Amino acid sequence: MSGASGNPRAALTLSGIHANIDQYHILEGVDLVVPAGELTVLLGRNGAGKSTTLRTIMGLTTIKAGRVRFGDHDITGWPTPRIARAGIAFVPEHMGVFGQLTVRENLVLAAINGPMDEDRLAWLLDLFPPLKKFWDRPAGNLSGGQKQMLAIGRAVIEPRQLLLIDEPTKGLAPAIINDLADALEQLKAEKVSILLVEQNFNFSRRLGQSVAVMNDGRVVHTGSMAELATDDALQHRLLGLGLGAHQ
Amino acid sequence: MPTTNHTAAPAGTPARLGASIRQFRDQHPHWFLLLGLMLAALLLMDFTTWLVLTLSGAAMGAMLFLMASGMTLTFGLMNVLNLAHGAFISLGAFAGATTLLFWLNDQAAASSLWLNLAGVLPALLFAVLVAAAIGLMFEWLVIRPVYGDHLKQILVTVGGSIILMQLIEVVWGPNEIPVPRPEAFSGAVVVAGIALEKYRLWAVALGVLVYALMTWVIERTRIGILIRAGVEDREMVEVHGYRVRLLFLGVFIAGSALAGLGGAMWAMYQELITAHMGDELMISVVVIIILGGLGSVKGCFFGAILVGLINLYVGFLEPRLAAVATVGLMVAVLMWRPQGLIPVIRV
Numbered sequence: 001m002s003g004a005s006g007n008p009r010a011a012l013t014l015s016g017i018h019a020n021i022d023q024y025h026i027l028e029g030v031d032l033v034v035p036a037g038e039l040t041v042l043l044g045r046n047g048a049g050k051s052t053t054l055r056t057i058m059g060l061t062t063i064k065a066g067r068v069r070f071g072d073h074d075i076t077g078w079p080t081p082r083i084a085r086a087g088i089a090f091v092p093e094h095m096g097v098f099g100q101l102t103v104r105e106n107l108v109l110a111a112i113n114g115p116m117d118e119d120r121l122a123w124l125l126d127l128f129p130p131l132k133k134f135w136d137r138p139a140g141n142l143s144g145g146q147k148q149m150l151a152i153g154r155a156v157i158e159p160r161q162l163l164l165i166d167e168p169t170k171g172l173a174p175a176i177i178n179d180l181a182d183a184l185e186q187l188k189a190e191k192v193s194i195l196l197v198e199q200n201f202n203f204s205r206r207l208g209q210s211v212a213v214m215n216d217g218r219v220v221h222t223g224s225m226a227e228l229a230t231d232d233a234l235q236h237r238l239l240g241l242g243l244g245a246h247q
Numbered sequence: 248m249p250t251t252n253h254t255a256a257p258a259g260t261p262a263r264l265g266a267s268i269r270q271f272r273d274q275h276p277h278w279f280l281l282l283g284l285m286l287a288a289l290l291l292m293d294f295t296t297w298l299v300l301t302l303s304g305a306a307m308g309a310m311l312f313l314m315a316s317g318m319t320l321t322f323g324l325m326n327v328l329n330l331a332h333g334a335f336i337s338l339g340a341f342a343g344a345t346t347l348l349f350w351l352n353d354q355a356a357a358s359s360l361w362l363n364l365a366g367v368l369p370a371l372l373f374a375v376l377v378a379a380a381i382g383l384m385f386e387w388l389v390i391r392p393v394y395g396d397h398l399k400q401i402l403v404t405v406g407g408s409i410i411l412m413q414l415i416e417v418v419w420g421p422n423e424i425p426v427p428r429p430e431a432f433s434g435a436v437v438v439a440g441i442a443l444e445k446y447r448l449w450a451v452a453l454g455v456l457v458y459a460l461m462t463w464v465i466e467r468t469r470i471g472i473l474i475r476a477g478v479e480d481r482e483m484v485e486v487h488g489y490r491v492r493l494l495f496l497g498v499f500i501a502g503s504a505l506a507g508l509g510g511a512m513w514a515m516y517q518e519l520i521t522a523h524m525g526d527e528l529m530i531s532v533v534v535i536i537i538l539g540g541l542g543s544v545k546g547c548f549f550g551a552i553l554v555g556l557i558n559l560y561v562g563f564l565e566p567r568l569a570a571v572a573t574v575g576l577m578v579a580v581l582m583w584r585p586q587g588l589i590p591v592i593r594v
Contacts, residue, residue: 058486084488096483098476100591105472112488154487 010069011036011162011193012057012088017066019056026052028217029066034162037191039184041204041225043239044214050197051093053214054164057195058090059083071161085112089155093166093197097147097154099140103131106139110154117158124153127183145176149183156187163187163194169203181206201239205229213238277549277588280580284553288560295441300559306447308555309454310516313509314528315535316461316547317502323542323591324478325495327390328397330404332506332532333525334411338381339374339507340514340524341419344426346370347515355429363429371511378507379500381411386499408526415522423521426514450512457505458548465544474498478542478591534573538580540587549588 012034019027027049034040042050055061057068059080068076075083084090098106107116107124125132128149134142139150148168155163168184169177177200184207187194198204204211208225221228221238228234272279289297318332347355347370354366389407393399432449435442465471473494477484481491506525513528514520535554539546554573561572580588 060482060486079490080482080485081488081490084486090486092483092486096480096486098479098483100475100479101472105475108469109472109476109484110487 009035011071012195013067013069014053014057015067015069017053017056017068018064019052019061020064021052021061026061026217027056030056030214030217030219032212032219033222034193034195035210036193038209039188039194039196039207040210040212041208042195042197042212042214043199043201043204045240046199048214049217050214051166054090054092054166054195054197057083057164058088087161089160089163091148091151091155091163091165091168093170095147095151097139097142097150099138101139102136103134103139103142103150104136106150106154107131107157110157113158120157120159124157127186128153145172145179148172148176148180152180152183156192159190159192161193163192165194166197167199168196169198169200177203276584277546280588281549281553281556284556284560288556288564291560291564296563298441299443300563301556302443302447302451304556304559305552306444306450306454306516306555307558308552309451310509310512311528311531311535311555312454312548312551313457313512314506315509315532315539315551316457316544317505317509318532319536319539319542319544319547320498320505321502322536323540324474325394325498326397327394327499328400328404329390329499329502330401330529331385331389331408331411332502333527333529334408334415335378335382335503335506336510336513336525336528336532337412337415337520337522338525339378339510340426340520341415341424341522342377342507343370343374343511344424344514344520345419346373347427347429348424352427355427358430360431363431366429367432367515371508374507374511375504376507378510379504382500382503383496385411385503386496390499412522412525419522421522423519426518426520428515428518432515446516450516453512454548454551457508458544461544470494470497531573534577538577538587540590542591543587543589546587546589546591 010033012032014030014032017027017030018025030049030053032042032053042053044050052061056063059075059078059082063076066076067074070083070086070088073086075086078086098109101109107121111117130142130146131150131153134146139147142150152163152165152168155165168180172180181203184194184196188207188209196204196207205225211221211223211225211228212219213221213228215238221234228238285301288300292300314332314336317335318329321327321329321332347366351366351369354362355370357363357366385407389403390400393403428446432446435444436448437443465474473484473489477491477494484491484494510525513524517524531554535550536547538553539548539550553576557572557576558569562569584590
């Protein structure tokens with residue numbers, strides 16, 4: 001079944017996805033290719049359908065039409081746990097950290113294939129030192145930035161092929177945003193495919209290799225980040241803002 | 248530090264004592280209440296009576312804990328209000344009684360501890376299996392369509408409860424059935440001149456064992472982590488690759504099995520069972536899970552022991568008040584701590 005229609009360089013391909021939340025038609029034919037081993041940034045205004053796109057990939061909203069292809073599999077309509085076990089990790093906007101569980105327990109839960117690999121755990125704790133410091137404390141007591149580290153840590157405690165990360169910088173202090181960017185750089189170096197929803201253009205410009213822009217439930221532009229970052233007119237047209245105005 | 252010097256700080260010492268009692272009360276409300284109740288009872292009766300009543304109350308509490316722990320799991324963790332829980336208590340009682348009466352009567356009637364155990368343990372096991380198997384079917388047929396809707400849960404589980412209890416009457420008949428308590432579990436052991444009923448000692452031991460086991464599973468194992476996580480955020484548990492439905496099905500089956508175990512223990516304790524015994528016990532069960540704090544196994548354990556003790560103490564001191572003591576305890580605890588002794592669910 002290996003994809004005759006699939007692009008071998010694509011980690012994930014969405015074709016013509018329509019999805020609703022309750023009675024609202026949120027995605028109206030999303031076509032998107034996430035290249036393998038690259039970080040793709042998904043940009044767009046509030047309400048453009050970025051978060052819903054991630055949730056739809058994860059099987060958390062019902063697909064009305066269209067196909068989702070992940071590697072060799074057509075995962076359209078798969079239940080969420082099966083999608084997760086196929087190798088997609090999802091860090092939602094609200095982070096979804098289990099506050100009653102300790103940092104350790106959050107990570108144990110995320111390591112679905114058995115005990116955590118010691119080397120990988122050491123690497124992770126090196127990447128996010130606060131996790132080590134608060135190892136046996138309830139995750140609910142962590143600060144926003146530390147929760148975000150835990151949320152991303154959970155997603156990468158075992159190697160996954162694709163990470164979906166929704167606005168990791170939201171509400172975080174600039175110094176912490178920098179730390180996060182450093183960590184994502186490391187993950188990029190590991191050749192994990194990442195689809196990142198981000199409103200902070202400086203952050204996404206630094207990390208993104210390719211970019212897709214959504215508007216009104218459709219992808220209206222795809223290309224390289226370098227191209228978008230240097231083209232003020234394009235930015236203005238797609239995002240409705242100049243770089244200078246958006247920090 | 249406490250001082251033995253009576254001239255030092257005459258006003259400070261009692262104040263400090265008061266402060267440390269208050270601190271203990273706030274940090275360990277379950278121990279505070281339990282010790283306070285036991286101490287108050289000790290002041291109102293002689294020591295031997297107190298000891299016998301305390302053991303009896305603890306035994307009753309331990310059996311109530313077995314029944315209530317299943318309900319605190321399904322209600323507290325899965326947010327399923329299963330008013331048919333009492334029917335599973337009855338089912339366990341009848342399954343255990345059947346084993347002792349018909350299949351292993353020789354072992355139950357023998358006068359050796361090991362032979363008796365060879366009758367009682369299979370009886371308890373059979374009670375657990377029957378309750379678990381019916382629990383599996385019940386979840387599938389009755390609970391599954393009404394997840395997330397309390398009103399519907401009340402309606403269908405009350406209906407399901409009536410059906411289960413009528414089925415018990417169809418199989419076992421409408422009359423009370425006497426249950427033999429094997430010899431090794433009857434009578435009393437005499438310790439320092441005080442007769443302590445053997446069965447009650449066994450009941451306390453089993454209750455503590457099950458409590459320790461449940462605490463271990465919930466606190467220390469991956470299953471326990473998943474259960475606690477599932478209570479907090481089901482969707483994120485699924486996002487990590489776990490099927491929450493299966494997890495909750497497992498919890499429901501475990502809860503039913505515990506009800507069955509408690510029912511079988513209660514059957515041998517009362518030595519007389521009816522199909523509706525579960526309904527009568529449900530009042531205590533509901534009181535226990537509410538005053539313990541919904542979803543808290545620890546709160547459930549302490550709540551059950553408290554209910555057992557207050558029943559026996561008040562029953563001895565003023566029998567006419569025994570019926571209101573349990574509910575009175577719940578009202579008092581809820582006025583003090585509206586979410587129960589040890590809340591785990593933040594409402």
